[in-house]
Amino acid sequence: MEGVREGLIPAILGTAVTSTGLALRKNRRIQPMVRGSIIGFGLAHVVLGAIDLVEHRQ
Known part of the structure; x- marks a missing residue:
């Protein structure tokens, strides 16, 4: 169960950051590069969490 928790936390965090x-895409005061970076950071966490989930599944 510990392995699932290790992968689940980054995946949930990544989902929240991506959302x-x-x-923020509708907010014109934030530069597009910053918005894209936030989305990319979140997606990276989702991918890393998914990799952990697959690796620790037995």
């Missing part, structure tokens, strides 16, 4: 980045 925040997508919500």
Whole structure:
């Protein structure tokens, strides 16, 4: 169960960060590069969490 938790936390965090980045796309005061970086950071966490989940599944 510990391995699942290790992968689940980054995946949930990444989902939240990606959602925040997508919500910020409508905000014109934030530069597109910053919005894209936030979305990319979130997606990277989702991918890394998914890799952990697959690796620790038995």
